Amino acid sequence: MTSHDTHASRLRALVEFTTGSFDTSFPSPFGSSIHEAATGRLVAMAYDTVMRDCDVTNHAEVSSIRLANRALGRLSLRGHVLYSTCEPCPMCMSACIWAELDGVVFGASTMEDADAYWPQASTATPDELLLRARFEPKAFLVPHVERGLCQDLFRRCDEVRRAKGLDLPPRR
Ligand SMILES: [Zn+2]
Numbered sequence: 001m002t003s004h005d006t007h008a009s010r011l012r013a014l015v016e017f018t019t020g021s022f023d024t025s026f027p028s029p030f031g032s033s034i035h036e037a038a039t040g041r042l043v044a045m046a047y048d049t050v051m052r053d054c055d056v057t058n059h060a061e062v063s064s065i066r067l068a069n070r071a072l073g074r075l076s077l078r079g080h081v082l083y084s085t086c087e088p089c090p091m092c093m094s095a096c097i098w099a100e101l102d103g104v105v106f107g108a109s110t111m112e113d114a115d116a117y118w119p120q121a122s123t124a125t126p127d128e129l130l131l132r133a134r135f136e137p138k139a140f141l142v143p144h145v146e147r148g149l150c151q152d153l154f155r156r157c158d159e160v161r162r163a164k165g166l167d168l169p170p171r172r
Pocket residue numbers: 059060061088089090091092093
């Protein structure tokens with residue numbers, strides 16, 4: 001069982017990686033990574049490229065799952081844990097279930113934090129979707145690890161957008 005300190009340390013590394021998007025024309029606070037559970041090995045890391053690629057499915061979690069599938073050469077990500085700077089939306093949580101990930105660890109909250117940043121399309125929660133998952137054991141969820149740091153990513157992303165003269169998300 002991975003310790004809370006280890007989860008927190010991986011989330012902090014992910015936050016650092018995600019701020020890399022601030023140096024691009026499409027700054028985003030959403031990042032995701034996948035680690036092998038047994039060894040801790042980092043298998044994939046991605047930030048949201050929805051705007052850059054004009055693709056609504058390019059959320060960070062979906063992109064990190066795609067990278068992990070390709071890196072490992074298989075569809076099942078059993079034995080791996082996904083990290084996200086924000087609670088996965090229904091599309092991403094469904095992808096986590098389809099990928100058979102062991103667990104999901106996240107920082108900010110979708111409805112309390114991300115919805116204020118960008119209007120969310122659905123209120124379905126990861127817990128609700130996991131209840132309907134058919135593989136056993138069901139994935140574990142560890143919410144709100146380094147939440148303050150992840151909330152700060154949203155704020156810093158706004159600052160960067162303003163500095164670059166980019167549009168702010170619809171509710172800002
Ligand atoms: Zn998503």
